[in-house]
Amino acid sequence: MDTTLSAQIVYQRPQSLTEATMHYCPGCTHGIAHRLIAEVMDEMGIRERSIGVAPVGCSVFAYNYFDCDFVEAAHGRAPAMATGIKRLLPDRIVFTYQGDGDLASIGMGEIVHAAGRGENISVFFINNAIYGMTSGQMAPTTLPGQKTTSSPRGRDVETMGYPLRMAELLANLDGAGYVVRRSLHDPKNIRMAKKAIRLAFETQLRGLGFSMVELLSTCSTNWGLSPLESLKWLEEHMIPYYPIGDFKVADALKEIKL
Amino acid sequence: MPAKGWIEVNEVYCKGCELCVSECPQHVLALDMGRLTPKGYHPVMLIGDGCTGCGICAIMCPEAALTVYRETPQKVSVAA
Structure with missing residues (x-):
């Protein structure tokens, strides 16, 4: 026996992403979220029977980037x-990809009732504490004191209220089978996010009800920071208010080891 | 001997955001200031030896622009 060295591929672009270049700003974690969902679709071999629903917001063009069936919903109605x-089509895997303006603001009614009815869909919720596409106005998830173009002196909770914790809110509903929050600011948390995305699809495959993964994300352009500073800002400011954790995990999911 | 690895950067996708540069455990990534991608960014590149092919850069990459390779020893039976 001889030993030779051969090149092994450790990582390559997932097949569930198209060849299109994304329009997101450099360092935007939307790209990481897209990549993770595509990797999970590849691993589970569900691309051919997946149907995504795109939102309105920065990720409005998500249908150009995922190489599976996709539809575009009216704002908030995904x-x-x-x-x-x-x-x-109950044999298909149906998921929505929504930002905080789409899900927590205009689409608040739809998401709460979909979770309350226990619809067997998976929701990927990108929370970056600001409206990205419309140039950085205050979102329902904007942190107290955070400066945005529509709260230039910082969010004053006396007049503008408190940020919404969507994962905690939806986890209270009986229809929810899997509701967790993850972050996309470092390799460890990105790996955890990928597992959560996998479990959300597993929830749907097992018919355990509504599943949602909230992903804390950055918006370096509208936060006015560099991509690297944005990751730091997320870790220092967002995670204390939006703790990472599992808020609802159906008993049948606890046996799954990934 | 540590594993030897390398990356290939697809310059169509790379936007020079440097998320991979800061997370590289071997500190062998940097922006190539002498090149521009079709979108007008400086692409990332390997500087020097030391890449182990761990793939952490690819985990951080928002554009899925990186392909990571690693050299692995493989037993080959030699016909007598």
Whole structure:
């Protein structure tokens, strides 16, 4: 026996992403979230029977980047559209990809009722504490004191209220099977986020009800920071307010070892 | 001997955000200031030896622009 050295591929671009270049700003964690969902679709071999629902917001062009079936929903209505698709085609994997303006603001009614009805869909919620596409206005998830173009002196909770913790809110509903929060600011947390995305799809495959993964993300352009400073800002400011954790995990999921 | 690895950067995708540069445990990544991608960014590149092919740069990359390789020893049976 002889030993030779051969090149082994450790990582390559997932097949569930198209060849299109993304329009996101450099360092935007939307790209990481897209990549993780695509990697999980590859690993589970579900690309051919997955249907995504794109939101309105920065990720409005998500249908150009995922190489699976995709539809575009009206602003905030992705969970309603996903409900219809899943009920008509129960053998498909249906997921929505939504930002905080889409899910926590205009689409608050749809998401709460989809979770309350226990619709068997998976929701990926990108929380970057600001409205990205419309140039950095205050979002429902903007932190107290955070400066945005529509709260130039910082979010004053006396007049503008408190940020919404969507994962905790939806976990209280009986229809929810898997609701967790993860972050995308370092390799460890990105690995944890990928496992959570996998478990969200597993929840749907097992028919355990509504699943949502909230992903803390950055918006370096509208936060006015560099991509690296944004990751630091996320870790220092967002995680204390939005703790990473599992808020609802159906008993049947606890046996799954990844 | 540590594993030897290398990366290939697809310059169509790389936007020079440097997320991979800061997380590289071997500190062998940097922006190539002498080159521009079609989008007009400086792409990332390997500087010097030491890449182990751990793949952490690819975990950070928002654009899925990196392909990571590692050299692995493989037993080959030699016909007598």
